[in-house]
Amino acid sequence: MRRAADRGPQSADQMEARLANRLAELRTDHGWSLDELAQQSGVSRSTLSRLERGEISPTAAVLGKLCAAYGRTMSQLLAEVESEPPQLVRSGRQLEWRDEKSGFSRRSVSPPHPGLNGEILEAFLLPGADIPYDKPPVPGQEQHIWILEGALRITVDGAAHELHKGDCLRFRLWGPSRFQNPGPGPVRYAVLIVLPSAGRPAPGMRA
Structure with missing residues (x-):
């Protein structure tokens, strides 16, 4: 990292x-x-x-x-490892996290705060990158994946989705997921995450 x-x-x-x-x-x-x-x-x-x-x-x-x-x-x-989370973060000071081994990087567009319920990320995957997640950090979180450049294959709870520039996928995440870049070029996409309210799952959203 x-x-x-x-x-x-x-x-x-x-x-x-x-x-x-x-x-x-x-x-x-x-x-x-x-x-x-x-x-x-x-x-x-x-x-x-x-x-x-x-x-x-x-x-x-x-x-x-x-x-x-x-x-x-x-x-x-x-x-939580930022010294003083601000309300406004200019583009040049947004936190960027890289996993060189897997060809993945993410930029935290939203100003960081440990208690946030909604956040916007910008993510990049190099061609051939394949990142599986066993389970979500917070079960039931809502995600919107909007493809800005390239193509992305997302598997959510066993269902695979092929996304291309301009496509947007929305889902509630309860189980495993997988993000793959089939190529030929890198993929850049925006991620909107909304955490569920405690004890108030949105009706009709769970698969």
Whole structure:
């Protein structure tokens, strides 16, 4: 994971260190041992230990598993490692997160805040990129995927959707999902996420 050094007040190394510390804090707050978190998340104990010590950076898939275990979206987790979340974020200072290994990057367009219920992201996938998620960080979250450039194949709860420039897919996420770029070029898309209100699932939206 890397954040461009010129996109905010924190350097990439500073953010890496804050993220490692926050992951360790979350595990402690939940009262979990490394073995218990490994069981909850499906991430190996050795990987978790190295992540919390800042020896390695999480991939998108690993971070997705940890967010699911802690009941947070990725944006909420990243907002928690920002020093002072602002109300307005200029385009040049928007948080950008990259997973070089999988060819995925995401920009948090919405100003970060750990308590947000709605957020807008801009995402990029390189040709051939294939990112599976075992489960959503917050079950029942609503997502809108709007393709800005290229093509994207999304599988939601076992149903595959082929999207092209201008297409928009809306769904409630309860189970596994998968994002694939069939090529030939990169895909750029916007993601609108709305978290469900506690105890108030929207009628007729669950698959």
